[in-house]
Amino acid sequence: MPIEIKMPALSPTMEEGTLAKWLVKAGDSVKSGDLMAEIETDKATMEFEAVDEGVIAEIVVPEGTDGVKVGAVIAILAVEGENASAAPKAAPNAEANTPSPLGGEGAEAKPMAGEGQSQASTPAASPSPRPSPQRGEGERVKASPLARRIAAEKGIEISALTGSGPNGRIVKADVEGAKPGAAPAAAAPAQPAAAFAPAKPAAIPDIPHEAAKLSNVRKTIARRLTESKQTVPHIYLTVDIRLDALLKLRGDLNKSLAARGVKLSVNDLIIKALAVSLIQVPKCNVMFTPDQLISFSRADISVAVSTPSGLITPIIVGADTKGVAAISTEMKDLAGRARDSKLKPEEYQGGTASLSNMGMFGIKQFEAVINPPQGMIMAIGAGEKRPYVIDDALGVATVMSATGSFDHRAIDGADGAELMQAFKALIENPLGMLA
Known part of the structure; x- marks a missing residue:
């Protein structure tokens, strides 16, 4: 049976990362310990090793993709004796490549051991609610593990909630705002931007220049230093x-x-x-x-x-x-x-x-x-x-x-x-x- 290779958590605080570079391609044979990819976290670029042996049947997430969620399928591995070309294709993972607004639910930084790296942060702004797609009878409810745990603790029927996450996924904010036994809340009208919302990018002057995409490391430095000066x-x-x-x-x-x-x-x-x-x-x-x-x-x-x-x-x-x-x-x-x-x-x-x-x-x-x-x-x-x-x-x-x-x-x-x-x-x- 084909094995799904998933985005690893390369640090305790990692929620998503950038698949910077593939070191293998479809059809390549790999064994345990072989380097498969370079993944950019919020701290550094790290190498990802194979843990199983087989043939790469499919590369699901192309290199250079930002915001790949931890646990998202990034490749399919056909094990020994299987035909790699006949391995079933992975279903598209809409959430894997779509970063949540302002980091979304996963952006709540966890303290580093002794530091926090750390790490204290201000809660991320909740995205504007979006109507969730209609679910058929018996269809699995899309919800984050954190949202499910909070719903269970509060006695909330999670299938009755309207998800505001990507593709109608139920996230922490949806559960925290609900009451046990309450009917599904209607989608709230769009609210004006909060006072602390990020300012619009300044217009780039008409001067010869080069534009470089911000790395995850630089984004993290900017976020943490801003939080430090604003909250400490x-x-x-x-x-x-x-x-x-x-x-x-x-x-x-x-x-x-x-x-x-x-x-x-x-x-x-x-x-x-x-x-x-x-x-x-x-x-x-x-x-x-x-x-x-x-x-x-x-x-x-x-x-x-x-x-x-x-x-x-x-x-x-x-x-x-x-x-x-x-x-x-x-x-x-x-x-x-x-x-x-x-x-x-x-x-x-x-x-x-x-x-x-x-x-x-x-x-x-x-x-x-x-x-x-x-x-x-x-x-x-x-x-x-x-x-x-x-x-x-x-x-x-x-x-x-x-x-x-x-x-x-x-x-x-x-x-x-x-x-x-x-x-x-x-x-x-x-x-x-x-x-």
Whole structure:
């Protein structure tokens, strides 16, 4: 019997993705472990492997298709002994290639482990109701699993509802607005656009230009940063930190680690300092939820890495307990695979706080946007020679500016200041973070 190959969920929060590229074609033989396709999620482009053996009978969803729902049939596999050309064709899946408006029901982001990647989001706007097609007697009701579960909990007869999803599919909003035993609600008249609805795209000026389609990664970055600035009250605290002692320690460590092929960067030591300071000031190693404040006993640092498709934050798990050589080796591996879109979901989803370093670009100081539902992010500027008071005398020192962005719902200004003080002390007396 032919096997339906379905769109996989490549991360805990994935609801749909882009079938970027097929690596096989109809008539190709595949076995377990063979690469079949490249799928673009909201975080990265990942490879999809075959789990069964057989011959590709049909490619249902062509490459380049956006908004393919998790679980949608994307290909048909004929198993050994079957004639691939005689395998039944898959029925068109109208919902597979049609993204729900504004992400639809599936766009409710789930918190990342410790972060959320995360991830808090505002509820997506419900699409305007559409009359559902008439169902014949005994015909299966089209409804999402979430809608069915809510209907069962509320004692609602789901077949009596009018679906507002694609092709009359009953979704969460339809069930939540219904009452047990109530008659099917008539389709509501179209409502005027809400105040928070996305603005119409600006007219493109008559200037020579190129237009590039937004990737899922870029769309996710835009959505999450907008949500962060709109829903998280940021408070910013900046300190100037003398780097001379840390630079000397780095030089000494690199000499001793040269035989092992390890070369520490300043950023490796900063990751360690942030992790240790979060353990010293646990009130800042937190995550805010509507009814709880989650405090973490381990510091997992999400480190911002720029990639061709956008920003991604691979995580150094337990950075507070790892040696700086281990942090350096792990960070180089994660950053390399991040740029090649080869990270596993668990390597970028999570984290208790974030670090963004733009010092290599000569940026003196900046304020980073919090990665919700994390409670803070540290922004690192360039180290530079500046006039500095040393032992009550004016001298010259290598100084960098660091700015902490804190979620003021979860972290008071005094607690944020305590973290910045601890971070500064560890950078200026770096042996303390190695003990």
